[in-house]
Amino acid sequence: SAVISQKPSRDICQRGTSLTIQCQVDSQVTMMFWYRQQPGQSLTLIATANQGSEATYESGFVIDKFPISRPNLTFSTLTVSNMSPEDSSIYLCSVEGGEGRPLHFGNGTRLTVT
Amino acid sequence: GENVEQHPSTLSVQEGDSAVIKCTYSDSASNYFPWYKQELGKGPQLIIDIRSNVGEKKDQRIAVTLNKTAKHFSLHITETQPEDSAVYFCAAMDSNYQLIWGAGTKLIIKP
Numbered sequence: 001s002a003v004i005s006q007k008p009s010r011d012i013c014q015r016g017t018s019l020t021i022q023c024q025v026d027s028q029v030t031m032m033f034w035y036r037q038q039p040g041q042s043l044t045l046i047a048t049a050n051q052g053s054e055a056t057y058e059s060g061f062v063i064d065k066f067p068i069s070r071p072n073l074t075f076s077t078l079t080v081s082n083m084s085p086e087d088s089s090i091y092l093c094s095v096e097g098g099e100g101r102p103l104h105f106g107n108g109t110r111l112t113v114t
Numbered sequence: 115g116e117n118v119e120q121h122p123s124t125l126s127v128q129e130g131d132s133a134v135i136k137c138t139y140s141d142s143a144s145n146y147f148p149w150y151k152q153e154l155g156k157g158p159q160l161i162i163d164i165r166s167n168v169g170e171k172k173d174q175r176i177a178v179t180l181n182k183t184a185k186h187f188s189l190h191i192t193e194t195q196p197e198d199s200a201v202y203f204c205a206a207m208d209s210n211y212q213l214i215w216g217a218g219t220k221l222i223i224k225p
């Protein structure tokens with residue numbers, strides 16, 4: 001199974017600033033997914049990132065707030081822009097396990113916005 | 115669109131007993147149903163999955179059953195151990211190949 005490394009593992013940020021989260025995979029994958037998980041809640045898909053094309057955002061998420069880069073088949077970044085306390089959450093990177101199924105997750109980035 | 119409901123939200127069982135978590139889905143076209151285990155401070159880990167062309171799948175102490183007619187699927191854990199304590203999520207893949215997640219079940223194993 002794929003090994004996924006996310007950085008940073010946690011951060012405390014001030015409102016109005018931006019944070020870029022990195023996701024590195026140990027094998028080439030076509031599809032990568034970014035999720036948000038609020039404390040004690042289930043997972044919500046933010047966007048799907050394919051290499052060489054623009055990310056596809058889910059309803060309620062926009063590129064200006066969550067810009068995503070996917071420069072190659074093993075790496076992606078998610079930026080949380082102009083942060084507010086409501087952005088405090090766990091952000092998870094996930095990679096395709098085949099046939100479009102996100103099977104593998106990183107350990108997440110725990111973001112607190114003060 | 116697809117909707118997944120998961121019950122119970124919290125389940126407390128005695129060590130050694132069995133635990134059952136149930137999920138229902140709404141989209142009859144859904145054909146893939148994974149279960150994930152999330153331990154504190156970690157990302158979700160796939161523990162077992164089932165496709166719509168089978169009714170049951172087992173992996174040691176873990177099993178998943180699927181009833182397509184009733185549109186529900188369940189996770190069964192036998193001989194529970196302290197390390198089974200975690201949050202468990204079910205999910206269903208809808209006709210757009212998106213995973214729709216249940217709300218999660220916090221499983222507590224009492225010693």
